[in-house]
Amino acid sequence: MIKNKIFSGMNKYLLFYTGLVIVLFFIIVAVLAPYISPYDPTAIDLNNVLAPPSTQHFFGTDELGRDVFSRVVYGSRISIFVGFVAVGISIIIGLFFGLISGYFGGFTDTLIMRFVDIMLCFPAFFLILAVITFLEPSVINVMAVIGLTSWMGVTRLVRAETLSIKTRDFVTAAKLQNISNIKILAKHILPNVVTPVFVAATLGIAGAILTESALSFLGLGVQPPTPSWGNILTSGKDNIAFAWWLSVFPGLAIFITVLGYNLLGEGLRDILDPKLSKK
Amino acid sequence: MFRYLFKRLLGMIPLIIGITIISFSVIHMTPGDPTQLLTSMNPNASPDAAQKLVKMYHLDEPIHVQYWLWLKKVSVLDFGQSFALDGMSVTEKIVNRLPYTIYLNIMSISLIFIIALPLGILNAYYKDTLFDKISTVMVFIGFAVPTFWLALLCMYFFGIQLGWLPISGLVSYNFSELSLWAKFVDLAKHSILPVGISVFGSLAGLSRYARNSMLDVLNNDYVTAARARGLSEHRVLFRHALKNALLPIITIIGLSIPGLIGGSVIFESIFSIPGMGQLFYQSVMMRDYPVVMGILVIGAFLTLAGNLIADILYAAVDPRIRYDKK
Numbered sequence A: 001m002i003k004n005k006i007f008s009g010m011n012k013y014l015l016f017y018t019g020l021v022i023v024l025f026f027i028i029v030a031v032l033a034p035y036i037s038p039y040d041p042t043a044i045d046l047n048n049v050l051a052p053p054s055t056q057h058f059f060g061t062d063e064l065g066r067d068v069f070s071r072v073v074y075g076s077r078i079s080i081f082v083g084f085v086a087v088g089i090s091i092i093i094g095l096f097f098g099l100i101s102g103y104f105g106g107f108t109d110t111l112i113m114r115f116v117d118i119m120l121c122f123p124a125f126f127l128i129l130a131v132i133t134f135l136e137p138s139v140i141n142v143m144a145v146i147g148l149t150s151w152m153g154v155t156r157l158v159r160a161e162t163l164s165i166k167t168r169d170f171v172t173a174a175k176l177q178n179i180s181n182i183k184i185l186a187k188h189i190l191p192n193v194v195t196p197v198f199v200a201a202t203l204g205i206a207g208a209i210l211t212e213s214a215l216s217f218l219g220l221g222v223q224p225p226t227p228s229w230g231n232i233l234t235s236g237k238d239n240i241a242f243a244w245w246l247s248v249f250p251g252l253a254i255f256i257t258v259l260g261y262n263l264l265g266e267g268l269r270d271i272l273d274p275k276l277s278k279k
Numbered sequence B: 001m002f003r004y005l006f007k008r009l010l011g012m013i014p015l016i017i018g019i020t021i022i023s024f025s026v027i028h029m030t031p032g033d034p035t036q037l038l039t040s041m042n043p044n045a046s047p048d049a050a051q052k053l054v055k056m057y058h059l060d061e062p063i064h065v066q067y068w069l070w071l072k073k074v075s076v077l078d079f080g081q082s083f084a085l086d087g088m089s090v091t092e093k094i095v096n097r098l099p100y101t102i103y104l105n106i107m108s109i110s111l112i113f114i115i116a117l118p119l120g121i122l123n124a125y126y127k128d129t130l131f132d133k134i135s136t137v138m139v140f141i142g143f144a145v146p147t148f149w150l151a152l153l154c155m156y157f158f159g160i161q162l163g164w165l166p167i168s169g170l171v172s173y174n175f176s177e178l179s180l181w182a183k184f185v186d187l188a189k190h191s192i193l194p195v196g197i198s199v200f201g202s203l204a205g206l207s208r209y210a211r212n213s214m215l216d217v218l219n220n221d222y223v224t225a226a227r228a229r230g231l232s233e234h235r236v237l238f239r240h241a242l243k244n245a246l247l248p249i250i251t252i253i254g255l256s257i258p259g260l261i262g263g264s265v266i267f268e269s270i271f272s273i274p275g276m277g278q279l280f281y282q283s284v285m286m287r288d289y290p291v292v293m294g295i296l297v298i299g300a301f302l303t304l305a306g307n308l309i310a311d312i313l314y315a316a317v318d319p320r321i322r323y324d325k326k
Helices: A002-031 A068-104 A106-121 A124-134 A139-148 A152-165 A169-176 A181-217 A229-238 A244-272 B002-027 B034-041 B047-056 B063-074 B090-125 B130-144 B147-161 B180-218 B221-228 B233-270 B276-286 B289-317 B319-323
Strands: none
Touching (some): A002 A068, A002 A244, A068 A106, A068 A139, A068 A152, A068 A181, A106 B002, A106 B233, A124 A139, A124 B002, A124 B233, A124 B276, A124 B289, A139 A181, A152 A181, A169 A181, A181 A244, A181 B147, A229 A244, A244 B130, A244 B147, B002 B063, B090 B233, B130 B180, B147 B180, B147 B233, B221 B233, B233 B289, B276 B289
């Protein structure tokens, strides 16, 4: 029994640190993109079209002769930016609705929870695409739309946590001292829901990066010539018969990044809240 | 059972109303007047389209009147005419495409169920062995792989390099001339990649869920009791534990339906399958607003129907639900 515990204990730190290393690696790449990439990611070189990987172009070139390595390096900026902002939006909405719903209960709670149910009926990707049709595809709109369609899980999570925290003695004590509801929510309940929200946010970034890349892949997200991992894959699809490198490298970048955030999130969950991770 | 069903159906009414309200508000997502932005920002939308849009959604009326008029049409599944050159009715267009999407999704859901369930049970039974650990690693990979990327890689490898599988469409051009058996083989060959990848995408989460749900059940007293009575492990697992472990899995499958339907946009456009997902993608690209709105509403209704089926299955497996008086 004890041996088993130690093993799973190591396991969660392994998850956490592996995830952390991957996540930090891509953040550093994004920050240092201009110094890392050997070429301008948008520089067209028609003499060097669809060249396979070589020492000059590590990841080859695309159909306009642009250096795929530089494009993948710059693509990390878009992915991380979209991931953080979209999740930021969904966390703010989720915290707001979840805290109100759980704390006040009653009709407000019913109303918000029905709203969540209704939003969950829509295939998220349909809703995102429909909204994009009425707006125009751009980085800002993609972030906003992903954020506005992914807050439901956070709301449910925060509500459940709030429901259990508000019955605790320190909340009752605060109420008896006539402290205003807003103050109780901000000072006593919010700090106690931060941990699970932090975990959900980490996992949410992985989801947002996947959604952004799928949208950009379909041509409805980040628009060329701005490089994003998804829109490099679009040219990968168009040239699939002759240029495997266009498909393999940006896809690997998405895969490893998403894996990193997932590992970090799972590891964090296990470390911060052992109760949750008994399985 | 009837009582239960009736209550479920009644509970769907507010959801249906909510779905129509949110869908309707999508038209008004654009800041300011929707028609102005449509024509000035989207090169694909002509002034003609703006006029059609005003007429179709009665945009010159007050907003509650707009919604009411639209709702009246939606209630008889009338989504107007497509803006595309063929000018077909939206409902007709969707109905033509729907069978492909439903076929692919039913295949996927059945396969996910058939594979994930035994996998999860075996993982629970052989917990902490090498097999379980390898599965855990696979789950992490499955969660992180972008399915459209996997689709591209499989297209390249199985379709182009090896030439084993067709990479576009659901049937060959000469499908109608084939014998019945050849038709079946043709359809199966075309289905392997899109269905396989869609299954892989959902497998990770579901097998993990099945594993945890089975682990919970295996800790129960009645499982210990069954073992104490000397029943074979096989009987304990499949007779006593499985039925109880099924319950949460049914719910999760119900919840994963919107994801599957949403994913059909990606699969159908990659593999050129003429289903509802591809129609949706084409309509988004062409700014064919009536079709986009129609599919949005239909997609949500399909999700609702899927959840209802999951609820009925749930009640069929668990008598407690059926007799719950609450």
